[in-house]
Amino acid sequence: xxxxxxxxxxxxxxxxxxxxxxxxxxxxxxxxxxxxxxxxxxxxxxxxxxxxxxxxxxxxxxxxxxxxxxxxxxxxx
Amino acid sequence: xxxxxxxxxxxxxxxxxxxxxxxxxxxxxxxxxxxxxxxxxxxxxxxxxxxxxxxxxxxxxxxxxxxxxxxxxxxxxxxxxxxxxxxxxxxxxxxxxxxxxxxxxxxxxxxxxxxxxxxxxxxxxxxxxxxxxxxxxxxxxxxxxxxxxxxxxxxxxxxxxxxxxxxxxxxxxxxxxxx
Numbered sequence: 001x002x003x004x005x006x007x008x009x010x011x012x013x014x015x016x017x018x019x020x021x022x023x024x025x026x027x028x029x030x031x032x033x034x035x036x037x038x039x040x041x042x043x044x045x046x047x048x049x050x051x052x053x054x055x056x057x058x059x060x061x062x063x064x065x066x067x068x069x070x071x072x073x074x075x076x077x
Numbered sequence: 078x079x080x081x082x083x084x085x086x087x088x089x090x091x092x093x094x095x096x097x098x099x100x101x102x103x104x105x106x107x108x109x110x111x112x113x114x115x116x117x118x119x120x121x122x123x124x125x126x127x128x129x130x131x132x133x134x135x136x137x138x139x140x141x142x143x144x145x146x147x148x149x150x151x152x153x154x155x156x157x158x159x160x161x162x163x164x165x166x167x168x169x170x171x172x173x174x175x176x177x178x179x180x181x182x183x184x185x186x187x188x189x190x191x192x193x194x195x196x197x198x199x200x201x202x203x204x205x206x207x208x209x210x211x212x213x214x215x216x217x218x219x220x221x222x223x224x225x226x227x228x229x230x231x232x233x234x235x236x237x238x239x240x241x242x243x244x245x246x247x248x249x250x251x252x253x254x255x256x
Binding site: 027 | 131133134158166167172173174179182183
């Protein structure tokens with residue numbers, strides 16, 4: 001995941017989906033939320049990418065019970 | 078051993094032998110008590126934790142020592158995540174990570190301090206220069222006097238210095254004035 005974030009791209013929904021499922025297998029919710037934060041940070045000034053990604057990932061998020069950082073209030077300082 | 082200051086000192090499990098660096102000598106001594114804000118030696122051969130934008134998942138979790146409450150939370154994490162409340166999810170996040178991305182990315186006002194320091198130093202230098210001109214410099218040479226300068230200009234014009242495009246070209250010789 002670190003390598004993926006090292007690339008100059010925002011991962012596709014499918015890739016983030018696999019990452020979230022991997023976190024579920026490892027019983028690591030914190031990493032799942034961290035992944036979402038990292039992907040949002042990767043989008044940089046292009047603010048429309050992250051909401052699109054969340055929209056695509058919504059089925060997975062509901063299935064696995066992962067809250068987005070916004071739902072947890074973590075995107076505010 | 079490398080010294081760093083940790084704002085929140087977290088006890089690592091191998092803290093029995095800490096090499097602490099005193100002012101004058103490197104003395105290894107057994108240190109079991111950890112105080113906040115104390116410089117402690119970090120063993121860089123082991124996996125370390127850090128908050129970086131490009132490394133979302135560091136080599137190790139943030140908190141090493143888990144209280145029984147934390148441990149039970151970790152057990153609950155193994156079940157369906159939908160059953161965790163928002164506070165519990167936040168608590169799990171804070172167990173694994175120190176700062177969130179927005180906290181990590183926030184800008185500081187350090188630049189104001191830096192600019193103030195720079196301007197202060199320049200100001201001090203200015204004061205030193207003023208004192209220097211008053212007390213250190215020898216008297217200015219006579220070639221700087223207005224009268225001498227006027228005579229010098231006259232001599233240059235008489236010599237026709239740069240008559241085509243330069244100095245004397247700007248002087249109107251018929252009228253005796255600058256063009």
